[in-house]
Amino acid sequence: MRDGLDPGQSGRRGEEPSPSEVDPHRPGEDAIRPPFDRTEREKTQRVNDQIRISPVRVVGADGAQLGVIPTSKALELAREADMDLVEVAPNERPPVCKIMDFGKFKYEQKKRTTKQKQHQVQVKEIRVRPKTGDEDIRVKVKKARDFLEHKDKVLVNVLFRGREMAHIEEGRRVLDEVITALEDVAKIEKPPAMEGRRMTAIVAPR
Known part of the structure; x- marks a missing residue:
């Protein structure tokens, strides 16, 4: 027996252990690590100077459509x-x-959250x-806006009678006008489509 080695040990120093000597429960370099649990960063609503894109479509405080204008002007x-x-x-x-x-918007939004449940x-x-x-149309839009603010969906129904079926594009124009006027509070859930003698679309609260 040389250099104080046990009889059961290899006679050469620094020799790699055989596969049978490796602990199968000890993770090696190729072991698969569990996925890192990442928490998605909370999305925030952009306000004032945080809005970098230009131009933007602007809705006034009274709900009036101010059109597409440069962000600096808005x-x-x-x-x-x-x-x-x-x-x-x-x-x-x-x-x-x-x-x-x-500030008032966030306060009212928080109050509505408890009612939504x-x-x-x-x-x-x-x-x-x-x-x-x-x-x-303005009267209808105001009524639809009230429904949406109470978190109800709105079915916009364009009715065609008689010869009006020959001018479907006019009905589509009215329907698009209503949807555009509600863009700030609604999203399209069912796109405009003909159903018999009517054209319908469904918008849902944002």
Whole structure:
């Protein structure tokens, strides 16, 4: 026996252990590690100078459509009204922003959250015609907005009668006008489609 080695040990120093001597329960370099648990960062709503993209579609504090304008101009309008410019539909192109009191909006949003758990979503209906005038459309939009703010869905129904079936594009124009006016509070759940003598679409609360 040399150098104090036990009889059962290899006679050469530094010799790699045989596979049978490796502990099978000890993880090696090739062991598969469990996936790292990452928590998704909470998404925040962009407000004022956080809105970098330009131009944007702007909705006034009173719900009026102000059109597509440069973001710098939209911020100027918000400051003149002593309010905030809030991005409400970031996935639209261009994004939709609304002039509002953001602090008040967040407070009311928090209050509504507790009520949503008890609220059963219903599908409300508004009806228009291909020749519905601008004033009547505004009334219908206001009614639809009330439904959406109560977290109900809205079925927009364009009714065609007689020869109006020859002018389907007029009905589509009215339907698109209603949907556009609700962009800041609604998203399209069912795109416009003809169903017999009517054209329908469903919008849901954002």
